[in-house]
Amino acid sequence: MTVADFLFTNAPALLVVIPLFAAFICPVAGKISSTIRNLWVMGMMLVTAAVAFILAFRVFVTGPVLYVFGAAAANLAVPLDSGGIPIRIIFTVDAMSAFMDIICAIVGVSVLLYSLSSESRNSGLEGYYTLFFLMIAGVFGMVSTGDLFNFFVFLEILSLASAGMIAYRIDGGLAVEAALKYFILSTLGAIFVLFAIGVYYGQYNALNIAMIAQRMQFTMLDKIALVLLVAALAMKCGAVPLHFWTPDAYSMAPSSVTAFLVVASQASLYGLFRVVFTMYNITMNCVTVGWIIIIFGVLSMVVGVTMAIPQKDIKRLMAYHAVSQTGYMLLGVGVGLAVLGNTTLTSAFGFMAMEGGIFHIFNHAMYKGLLFLTAGAIFYRIGTRDLNRMGGLGHTMKYTMIFFIIGALAIAGIPPFNGFASKLMIYESVYLFNPLLAIIAMVVSILTLASFVKVFHSVFMGPKLPEYADVKEAPLPMLIGMGILAAIVILFGLFPQPVVDILVAPAAHALADQGGYIASVLGGA
Amino acid sequence: MLWNLPFITVVVLTLIGLVTVLLKKNIIKILLGINILNSAANLFLITLGYREGGVAPIFTLAPSELMVLPTPQALVLTSIVIGVATSALVLSFAIVLQKKYGTVDIDKIRRLHG
Numbered sequence: 001m002t003v004a005d006f007l008f009t010n011a012p013a014l015l016v017v018i019p020l021f022a023a024f025i026c027p028v029a030g031k032i033s034s035t036i037r038n039l040w041v042m043g044m045m046l047v048t049a050a051v052a053f054i055l056a057f058r059v060f061v062t063g064p065v066l067y068v069f070g071a072a073a074a075n076l077a078v079p080l081d082s083g084g085i086p087i088r089i090i091f092t093v094d095a096m097s098a099f100m101d102i103i104c105a106i107v108g109v110s111v112l113l114y115s116l117s118s119e120s121r122n123s124g125l126e127g128y129y130t131l132f133f134l135m136i137a138g139v140f141g142m143v144s145t146g147d148l149f150n151f152f153v154f155l156e157i158l159s160l161a162s163a164g165m166i167a168y169r170i171d172g173g174l175a176v177e178a179a180l181k182y183f184i185l186s187t188l189g190a191i192f193v194l195f196a197i198g199v200y201y202g203q204y205n206a207l208n209i210a211m212i213a214q215r216m217q218f219t220m221l222d223k224i225a226l227v228l229l230v231a232a233l234a235m236k237c238g239a240v241p242l243h244f245w246t247p248d249a250y251s252m253a254p255s256s257v258t259a260f261l262v263v264a265s266q267a268s269l270y271g272l273f274r275v276v277f278t279m280y281n282i283t284m285n286c287v288t289v290g291w292i293i294i295i296f297g298v299l300s301m302v303v304g305v306t307m308a309i310p311q312k313d314i315k316r317l318m319a320y321h322a323v324s325q326t327g328y329m330l331l332g333v334g335v336g337l338a339v340l341g342n343t344t345l346t347s348a349f350g351f352m353a354m355e356g357g358i359f360h361i362f363n364h365a366m367y368k369g370l371l372f373l374t375a376g377a378i379f380y381r382i383g384t385r386d387l388n389r390m391g392g393l394g395h396t397m398k399y400t401m402i403f404f405i406i407g408a409l410a411i412a413g414i415p416p417f418n419g420f421a422s423k424l425m426i427y428e429s430v431y432l433f434n435p436l437l438a439i440i441a442m443v444v445s446i447l448t449l450a451s452f453v454k455v456f457h458s459v460f461m462g463p464k465l466p467e468y469a470d471v472k473e474a475p476l477p478m479l480i481g482m483g484i485l486a487a488i489v490i491l492f493g494l495f496p497q498p499v500v501d502i503l504v505a506p507a508a509h510a511l512a513d514q515g516g517y518i519a520s521v522l523g524g525a
Numbered sequence: 526m527l528w529n530l531p532f533i534t535v536v537v538l539t540l541i542g543l544v545t546v547l548l549k550k551n552i553i554k555i556l557l558g559i560n561i562l563n564s565a566a567n568l569f570l571i572t573l574g575y576r577e578g579g580v581a582p583i584f585t586l587a588p589s590e591l592m593v594l595p596t597p598q599a600l601v602l603t604s605i606v607i608g609v610a611t612s613a614l615v616l617s618f619a620i621v622l623q624k625k626y627g628t629v630d631i632d633k634i635r636r637l638h639g
Contacts, residue, residue: 149600149603153603153607156607156610156611160607160610160611160614163614164614167618167621170621170625172625173621173622173624173625173626173634173636174636174637176618176621176622176625177622177626177634177636177637178637179618180552180615180618180622180634183611183614183615183618184546184555184559184615187559187611187615188546188559188562190607191559191562191563191566194563194566194570194604195566195569197570197600198566198569198570198573198597201570201573201596201597201600202573207596207600248637251637252637
């Protein structure tokens with residue numbers, strides 16, 4: 001077997017194995033020299049991203065990829081002597097998982113490149129990169145796994161690593177306070193998930209998502225489990241009314257990490273969608289659950305943006321906008337869920353709403369990551385996050401300013417940036433579902449624009465301030481990291497249609513098609 | 526009734542854990558509440574896998590009779606390990622906060638707001 005064959009067959013496992021390996025070798029590499037450590041982390045990140053792209057390519061070309069740990073063949077989900085039960089841990093990578101893998105790989109590479117320079121002045125970088133790779137392993141594991149308990153384990157790996165990262169720069173205790181808040185909530189959420197897993201196991205004798213989906217009866221116990229999972233995962237993705245950890249955690253984490261925390265939240269969002277679409281689908285009352293998700297979404301949009309407007313701390317402001325943008329994804333996919341049982345409405349606008357919501361996940365990861373990275377670049381040069389103490393930076397930090405403009409216009413949904421492409425899909429489809437929701441979504445976009453115009457003005461415009469006279473442009477690796485994200489923001493904004501056709505539509509269909517998911521694991525169906 | 530005793534214990538432990546997490550102000554006590562909740566979840570899983578009169582699920586040694594389910598035991602083992610990591614992290618946060626703020630009372634740890 002050649003190396004290419006090996007990579008091709010084992011890609012799903014390697015996605016988790018490589019970051020874990022990289023994480024724990026990192027302190028050893030750091031003992032030798034910091035250059036070797038930097039080369040090691042960058043090399044490993046590029047390898048991980050390459051594997052993610054190979055896997056995604058395979059999924060989009062040939063359909064869902066299985067990886068069964070410990071089986072004779074990688075796709076032998078049901079052992080011959082087990083009586084039709086998938087007893088092993090299985091990674092099930094369908095188009096939706098591959099979509100999330102791509103997001104994680106792109107943001108991971110840009111954030112790591114950025115960190116090489118933004119964190120270079122600090123000590124304790126071995127631990128920093130170790131935690132960073134653990135986060136990457138957690139996200140890849142969460143989005144790839146086809147086993148519910150495995151999902152819980154990766155959720156916990158991600159929470160532990162994220163909490164460690166948020167608290168990393170102790171910052172007089174403030175960062176630890178934010179991390180504590182995040183971590184206590186995450187742990188409670190994880191215990192809820194564990195209880196839900198117990199409920200499924202007790203009823204269906206299975207931990208495999210496809211198996212549970214096939215046997216789903218939607219009894220009273222399943223309703224309780226659904227509530228536990230939705231509450232836990234909605235909290236983890238930062239939806240209102242469980243959003244209060246978001247601004248603290250996002251603002252206190254190192255900027256590079258914040259950009260990745262956005263992806264970490266989206267992995268929970270993926271988990272939420274996986275539960276409602278793949279495990280329950282039309283066995284539950286889709287209209288009610290769809291409306292609950294829509295209400296979460298609308299509340300997140302409105303509360304997020306109104307809380308963002310008066311903020312004085314640039315990263316806190318952006319964090320509230322992240323809450324607000326999560327609302328768009330919940331709205332789009334929630335509308336898709338609400339009409340799932342109705343074939344005519346689904347083909348009329350349900351799929352489009354889901355595609356819009358899922359496309360927005362991608363776009364949000366790109367432009368929000370970009371915005372957090374520009375905020376980090378500003379903080380790196382002037383050492384404050386307080387908007388009132390900034391000004392006139394446009395004279396010296398030209399590239400950062402351009403990247404900020406790109407990100408800000410994209411988040412406000414202005415053409416030709418990618419935020420517009422996905423928001424337009426959400427507006428059009430949601431308008432057919434319920435005009436009021438579409439109008440709220442547009443108003444929130446306008447408020448977002450207003451808020452970012454204010455930030456832009458107070459950070460970059462105005463005369464050069466004397467205290468920032470010798471401020472220089474951000475270092476090159478940081479600019480490259482931001483540049484990758486900015487290029488994708490523009491590219492996806494100019495050519496949204498191929499992206500929707502190639503990446504987003506298969507992901508939305510994979511999510512809605514419960515039978516296909518079950519068949520890909522259990523065969524037949 | 527006696528058969529259900531473990532499940533009743535799970536409910537009682539869950540309630541004790543939730544009340545502790547929600548009402549206590551000391552970080553250490555909150556952590557203890559989380560640990561109690563975690564134990565409740567573990568007990569729940571173990572109880573699901575228990576079969577009355579079953580023996581330990583070791584294939585080579587067991588006589589061919591009723592065995593308890595092995596999967597929940599594997600799950601609980603993993604869950605206990607995760608619980609230890611959680612406790613260690615929260616305790617280290619408590620140590621840092623005690624050093625920086627001079628208190629572990631969450632009502633006094635409120636410098637982030639807005």
